[in-house]
Amino acid sequence: MSIILRLATKGDLQKILEIVNHSILHTTANYSYEIQTLEVQQKWFEDKTAKNLPVIVADLDGEVVGFGSYGQFREKIGYQYTIEHSVYVVDNIIGKGIGSKLLTELIRLAKEQGYHVMIGAIDADNAGSIAFHEKFGFVATGTIREVGYKFDHWLDLVFMQLILV
Numbered sequence: 192m193s194i195i196l197r198l199a200t201k202g203d204l205q206k207i208l209e210i211v212n213h214s215i216l217h218t219t220a221n222y223s224y225e226i227q228t229l230e231v232q233q234k235w236f237e238d239k240t241a242k243n244l245p246v247i248v249a250d251l252d253g254e255v256v257g258f259g260s261y262g263q264f265r266e267k268i269g270y271q272y273t274i275e276h277s278v279y280v281v282d283n284i285i286g287k288g289i290g291s292k293l294l295t296e297l298i299r300l301a302k303e304q305g306y307h308v309m310i311g312a313i314d315a316d317n318a319g320s321i322a323f324h325e326k327f328g329f330v331a332t333g334t335i336r337e338v339g340y341k342f343d344h345w346l347d348l349v350f351m352q353l354i355l356v
Contacts, residue, residue: 194289196296199246199258201236206255207248208232210279219314219346220279222339245300249280249289256284259293261301264310272307294327302355309355314339315347329353 199207212226239246239260249257257280264273276297280290301309313320315334329351339346 193252194256194292195250196247196292197250199236199248199255201233203248203255203258204229204232204236207236207246207258210255210258210281213282214279219339219341220317220320222314222341222346224341243304244274245297247293247296247300249293251284251289256281257289257293259297261297261309264308272305273310274301274306274308275310275312276301290323291326294323298327298353298355307354307356309353311351311353313349313351315349321349321351324351324353327353 208227208229211221211232214221215223215226236246239262242262244260244262246258246260248255257278259276259278261274261276264270264275276294278290278293278297280293298309309329311320311324311329313324315321321331330353331349332352333350335348335350337345338348
């Protein structure tokens with residue numbers, strides 16, 4: 192299995208959209224209900240690019256099998272050194288180290304860009320993602336109870352942070 196990490200291009204957006212929409216429809220990793228359109232994904236990508244925020248993809252033999260990105264945690268100026276990240280990997284590839292490669296690269300890029308803290312907001316029932324983040328040194332800093340609602344039940348959200356410097 193030969194994985195190449197690279198910056199995403201507009202040509203990758205259809206595959207990124209498929210990954211996002213699968214997550215929306217089948218998981219609580221994304222609290223959205225309705226699938227996104229290609230236009231929404233393009234706007235998201237243009238916004239990231241305009242703000243010099245990376246979108247990276249994991250390319251397996253020419254096919255995008257995962258992606259990662261980060262963005263500003265909150266809009267107020269005092270949060271300018273804090274980012275929140277996302278990493279998504281296609282279902283049939285989860286557990287093969289691709290998520291680790293993506294997160295490692297996001298951490299490297301965030302340090303390079305001078306960010307201080309990286310936040311992960313994770314559904315509390317997603318023990319796999321919580322354990323995954325702990326491997327990278329993320330620490331659970333709090334749980335916000337019943338802030339999400341999806342698939343006919345309330346969802347708790349765990350905030351995890353990694354101090355980058």
